[in-house]
Amino acid sequence: MNEIEDILIKKGPMLSNELKKELISRINIEDYNARQRISRAIKNGKIRSFKNISFNNNVSFVYLESHKNRKDFIKILKEKMKEEAKSYFYILRSIENKIDINRLPIYSNSTVKPLKGHRMFKDLINKLKLENIIIEKNESNQVYYQLKHKTDENNNIIKKVTAINKIEEIIIKDVFGFLSKINFVAYDKLKINSEFYKFKWSFTTPSYILPMKKYIKEQLQPGFIIGDILLKNVIYKEDILYFIDKINILKNQKNISKFAPFYIGYNFEKAAFNELKKNGVIIINIQQFFSKKYYETLKNIFEIFIGAYExxxxxxxxxxxxxxxxxxxxxxxxxxxxxxxxxxxxxxxxxxxxxxxxxxxxxxxxxxxxxxxxxxxxxxxxxxxxxxxxxxxxxxxxxxxxxxxxxxxxxxxxxxxxxxxxxxxxxxxxxxxxxxxxxxxxxxxxxxxxxxxxxxxxxxxxxxxxxxxxxxxxxxxxxxxxxxxxxxxx
Missing domain, CATH: 3.40.1350.10 (Trna Endonuclease; Chain: A, domain 1)
Structure with a gap:
């Protein structure tokens, strides 16, 4: 057993730059030599890394084959992706949040159509599948993704996902039903699970209110209300970072329609609320926008949709x-x-x-x-x-x-x-x-x-x-x- 394997046995999976620091500290070698040793260990198969998934700053996620059997393997991988491969982190988090396979692109900072300098969602998914990090599963002839190394996955995922989709659509239609009555958005133009400027969103709809509309060659052009909905008991900052990324990418694009970002949820952690507010996002707390009675009724419907048979x-x-x-x-x-x-x-x-x-x-x-x-x-x-x-x-x-x-x-x-x-x-x-x-x-x-x-x-x-x-x-x-x-x- 060499020094590199011994470090990984004792410390667990880590990023290659972390392994490099451990190696330098242990045997007092130069930075270049430490990097070369790690590279040779990967090539010789003594330690593992993901060949198809690129991390920032030319680092890799390194581990031993035996680490795949650890219960915390996927947790550690997610933590490291959050640091140096956010696009993958967002996807894995969404899969854990029981997001419908057709709506997964919404909860990522990757595009559904080519955009220079940005990776497409389908390419990231394919790489995760190639590395066997996620797998396709079939329940009642419906396909969904599951984390490969997740050992505590719940049953009846399709029922949960279907119920979530149903409740989301109810809420979105109710919110925009109200907004259309005050002429904030165009009547009957709401699109759910739709595209706006290369990205997927939970909802999009045109708006002709004064700050949004503009004239191009004497032709009236609407602005757009765009946004996402996430149904969790508490929405944490980690849950909305992908959304901030999407908004910031749009802000840097030229020749794009004016837009106003919305985010809908049950309850927002203070850090998540402040992050959205700081970035100019209109936040809709369902209990405050409607009523507690409305919120409780939605919870009852959700339970019924999941457990209808029983x-x-x-x-x-x-x-x-x-x-x-x-x-x-x-x-x-x-x-x-x-x-x-x-x-x-x-x-x-x-x-x-x-x-x-x-x-x-x-x-x-x-x-x-x-x-x-x-x-x-x-x-x-x-x-x-x-x-x-x-x-x-x-x-x-x-x-x-x-x-x-x-x-x-x-x-x-x-x-x-x-x-x-x-x-x-x-x-x-x-x-x-x-x-x-x-x-x-x-x-x-x-x-x-x-x-x-x-x-x-x-x-x-x-x-x-x-x-x-x-x-x-x-x-x-x-x-x-x-x-x-x-x-x-x-």
Whole structure:
């Protein structure tokens, strides 16, 4: 065993410049000779380093093969990346924060399109995979990343990620619903998980208020509201450093539209709050922007979305209590009721039918196409229901109905037939719309319901639901209080 290996055995993984200092201190050699010894040890395979990942200042992360079995290996790697390879640190931290694979680029300081002098997100991900630091895993036919050496990874990641995505969208829509009412942002132009100047953001939307807009060759050009949302109990300074990096990169670009950065979260540590404030970021604390009641309701919805199967089977009354709270949110700028509507058919099926296996907001992918299933339910009669849930104050038009019948249903059916578990089950497609259907839509739905033999089609408007819930007075009350366009007429 040589001096270098002995140092690593006693001190653990470290950066090469730290190893160099230890070596100089121990055997009193020159800086150049210490660097040469470390370089030879790496080439000879006596110590390890990541060949595909570059750290700042020409340093490397060095370790022994046996170190990979240490529980703190990934923790040490992250600490060193935070010092000398921040772009990788941000990605690893986001993976630990259970960020959806499609939204990971948001929480990094790397680009999604080429920008001179900056690395692209996909290249960093590929290098992390090449070094086996992260791996792709599959749960319920959905892909996510996991830290290779993480030994305490939770189960049901996809359920957690899906629930987080759902809550994020509710909050973003509610915030910008309010901002559009005071003309701070353009109405109906909000984009979620979108791009602005080579980077990915949780949300972007144009703004025509005076400090933002400008004229170029007599053409009015809007500014943009851009920003991110992070749902953690406490947001620490480390969590938002990537965002500050993104903002600072934009500030140094020429010919870029004016922009105002926003950051949305539950609760900000003082250091994180001050860092955002110092950099001119508009901070939205959800509890302060809305109310504590709104915040608590979101937490309840999050728990339900994660544990929908167990809750609908063991404690469905919790869903009733949730909707009782929603009734009291009248007047809040919120999309909570609309985004929670799928819980209504889920509750009905769990209490009044033999359906006993439920999944909410499941994203499927087939033949390069993607579709979210609002509610999937299975019973003991070898039947599976796929329910499209639309809580709107307007009728579903013919365009939407045609897309549902001609695009969504065929894609879902192909996906189901490709899964052994679903292949031989009877498929029932349903669409529940509180706002009802246009005459053209109803005509098409009736025709397809009568003519379709390979699977079944059902459709329900508000009145149909009210009739369906005849034996459940409480469910009728919830439907009326939360989703009635006008008073139900028998």
């Amino acid at each position: 809750m609908l089977k063991e404690n469905p009354e919790k869903i009733i209590k949730l909707f009782e709270k929603l009734e009291k949110l009248e007047g809040e700028m919120n999309n909570i009721k609309g985004e929670s509507f799928e819980l209504i058919p889920a509750y009905y099926l769990s209490i009044h039918t033999n359906y006993n296996n439920f999944e909410l907001n499941k994203t499927i992918k087939y033949e390069g196409k993607e579709k979210e299933i609002d509610l999937k339910a299975i019973n003991n009669n070898n039947e599976i229901k796929i329910i499209e849930c639309k809580a709107t104050r307007y009728e579903i038009d013919i365009d939407y109905t045609e897309k549902w019948i001609k695009e969504n249903i065929p894609l879902i059916n192909k996906w189901l037939k490709n899964q052994d578990f679903y292949r031989n089950k009877k498929i029932i497609h349903e669409i529940w719309s509180t706002g009802g259907f246009s005459e053209d839509s109803l005509k098409l739905l009736r025709e397809r319901k009568e003519s379709t033999k390979k699977y079944q089609i059902n459709y329900y408007d508000y009145n149909d639901m009210y009739d369906l819930f005849e034996k459940d007075k409480k469910l009728r009350e919830i439907l009326y209080d939360n989703y009635s366009v006008e008073k139900y007429v028998k």
